[in-house]
Amino acid sequence: MGEIVFVGLGLHDDTGISLRGLEEVKTADNVFLELYTNLLPGFSLDRLKQVSKKKINVVSRRDLEDENGKVVLDAGRVGKAVLLVPGDPLIATTHVALRIEAEKRKIKTRVIHGASIFSAVIGLSGLHSYKFGKSVTIPFPDETPSDTPYTVIVQNKSLGLHTLCLLDIKTEQQRYLTIQMSLNALLQTARHKKKKELTVNTLTVGIARAGSNDPTVKAGLLKDVLEYDFGLPPYSLIFPGKLHFTEAEALVVLAGAPEKLRMETE
Amino acid sequence: MGEIVFVGLGLHDDTGISLRGLEEVKTADNVFLELYTNLLPGFSLDRLKQVSKKKINVVSRRDLEDENGKVVLDAGRVGKAVLLVPGDPLIATTHVALRIEAEKRKIKTRVIHGASIFSAVIGLSGLHSYKFGKSVTIPFPDETPSDTPYTVIVQNKSLGLHTLCLLDIKTEQQRYLTIQMSLNALLQTARHKKKKELTVNTLTVGIARAGSNDPTVKAGLLKDVLEYDFGLPPYSLIFPGKLHFTEAEALVVLAGAPEKLRMETE
Numbered sequence: 001m002g003e004i005v006f007v008g009l010g011l012h013d014d015t016g017i018s019l020r021g022l023e024e025v026k027t028a029d030n031v032f033l034e035l036y037t038n039l040l041p042g043f044s045l046d047r048l049k050q051v052s053k054k055k056i057n058v059v060s061r062r063d064l065e066d067e068n069g070k071v072v073l074d075a076g077r078v079g080k081a082v083l084l085v086p087g088d089p090l091i092a093t094t095h096v097a098l099r100i101e102a103e104k105r106k107i108k109t110r111v112i113h114g115a116s117i118f119s120a121v122i123g124l125s126g127l128h129s130y131k132f133g134k135s136v137t138i139p140f141p142d143e144t145p146s147d148t149p150y151t152v153i154v155q156n157k158s159l160g161l162h163t164l165c166l167l168d169i170k171t172e173q174q175r176y177l178t179i180q181m182s183l184n185a186l187l188q189t190a191r192h193k194k195k196k197e198l199t200v201n202t203l204t205v206g207i208a209r210a211g212s213n214d215p216t217v218k219a220g221l222l223k224d225v226l227e228y229d230f231g232l233p234p235y236s237l238i239f240p241g242k243l244h245f246t247e248a249e250a251l252v253v254l255a256g257a258p259e260k261l262r263m264e265t266e
Numbered sequence: 267m268g269e270i271v272f273v274g275l276g277l278h279d280d281t282g283i284s285l286r287g288l289e290e291v292k293t294a295d296n297v298f299l300e301l302y303t304n305l306l307p308g309f310s311l312d313r314l315k316q317v318s319k320k321k322i323n324v325v326s327r328r329d330l331e332d333e334n335g336k337v338v339l340d341a342g343r344v345g346k347a348v349l350l351v352p353g354d355p356l357i358a359t360t361h362v363a364l365r366i367e368a369e370k371r372k373i374k375t376r377v378i379h380g381a382s383i384f385s386a387v388i389g390l391s392g393l394h395s396y397k398f399g400k401s402v403t404i405p406f407p408d409e410t411p412s413d414t415p416y417t418v419i420v421q422n423k424s425l426g427l428h429t430l431c432l433l434d435i436k437t438e439q440q441r442y443l444t445i446q447m448s449l450n451a452l453l454q455t456a457r458h459k460k461k462k463e464l465t466v467n468t469l470t471v472g473i474a475r476a477g478s479n480d481p482t483v484k485a486g487l488l489k490d491v492l493e494y495d496f497g498l499p500p501y502s503l504i505f506p507g508k509l510h511f512t513e514a515e516a517l518v519v520l521a522g523a524p525e526k527l528r529m530e531t532e
Binding site for chain 1: 274279281282283284354355356357359365366384386388400402403425476479512515516
């Protein structure tokens with residue numbers, strides 16, 4: 001009988017897939033690929049076709065969300081269907097929904113994990129992973145202005161915890177929220193609330209192109225990160241909470257934070 | 267000049283490495299491998315040697331921690347050194363320390379990410395990743411009893427957030443803290459504190475062998491998860507906070523939680 005295998009593409013390009021993931025592609029009856037839930041800037045469909053020697057069907061948000069993944073479910077009923085997904089495959093809720101739908105229809109599912117932006121960005125920052133609180137996505141301020149990111153950052157900070165912020169992307173329109181726009185939106189919220197928990201002097205870490213060969217990681221005061229040139233997307237932000245001295249060391253050595261940060265640790 | 271490339275092995279065995287990671291191994295002057303920070307139950311050094319056609323030097327905790335990674339730093343000064351690491355390579359603090367040391371000595375570093383237990387377990391549970399609060403490792407209760415896991419779970423719950431608990435492992439001694447031992451230790455802490463925030467009726471998710479082809483994910487009341495046979499390690503636990511109805515659906519369909527959980531959502 002059939003099955004659906006969710007395979008993570010990992011980060012940045014078509015070489016982020018694991019050996020096990022590639023093997024699943026090679027032995028599939030039907031291969032599907034979505035590239036809209038996350039940006040893989042260096043991805044080449046031709047190279048992946050070449051290395052896997054397979055026909056690969058690109059599926060859209062419409063196929064997976066509006067039509068509830070019908071094309072993948074149909075293929076998974078009669079044979080082995082592989083769905084290739086940027087990052088780690090079950091982090092986007094739309095793929096969890098598809099997995100639930102498949103299991104309800106008695107179609108077996110398996111998952112081949114891939115590198116995720118969550119652990120990649122945390123690792124690149126050098127901050128301790130267990131000190132991250134709730135994470136948050138910063139939406140485009142012109143489309144869906146929201147106080148939530150500000151509230152999450154302030155709540156985590158009050159608990160001494162770090163906050164990972166993913167910045168919204170609209171892959172179909174090739175629109176990527178920038179670090180500058182995100183920081184301006186957060187400052188705007190702070191002004192609106194007449195609060196001082198987040199200011200131009202708040203310690204901020206900006207990350208661009210995590211998972212590529214030339215990621216940029218820059219730590220400093222918010223006003224300095226705001227003016228820093230991060231180059232091409234995708235982007236993330238971290239607002240550190242209380243720092244252990246090894247974390248301050250990491251931000252100074254690996255992310256160019258000011259030396260005086262070493263004085264401000266636990 | 268030289269460089270050190272940290273390459274993630276991903277999860278479970280020697281096929282979790284990415285195509286890019288394998289390419290780095292193939293083109294390295296020296297390849298090192300550590301297998302003590304995490305358990306890869308199906309890992310075969312022989313298979314990895316065969317597929318990479320390289321000599322691979324296994325390094326111990328002693329090499330990396332007591333001797334501060336001297337063997338890797340020495341190799342990275344004169345050529346391209348690759349350090350293979352279970353999971354995503356900069357999640358363990360010991361590798362961040364090595365990276366800092368290298369950069370201080372003007373040895374360039376790069377990172378090839380791998381699948382991490384963090385996003386894998388979160389994905390397998392079907393719970394929303396942005397609703398996880400601070401995570402915590404549960405230590406062996408007979409060696410380092412600690413109230414911290416209990417405190418973290420209760421704090422996250424009070425904020426409506428989920429808690430991911432990693433269970434301690436001693437790879438050198440092949441000792442793996444079990445789900446049963448962990449839950450008993452948490453109940454012990456609750457009794458000790460005379461608190462009722464965590465009881466035999468608390469919703470609990472146990473996960474075994476994330477990243478393998480046959481992971482076990484079981485959700486239910488703590489007392490039921492306590493008696494469930496999870497099979498071989500490694501293990502993780504999740505204590506859910508407030509559930510969205512799609513999260514309850516995921517726990518029921520994907521993890522065998524009782525149907526009545528659907529009634530207890532936001």
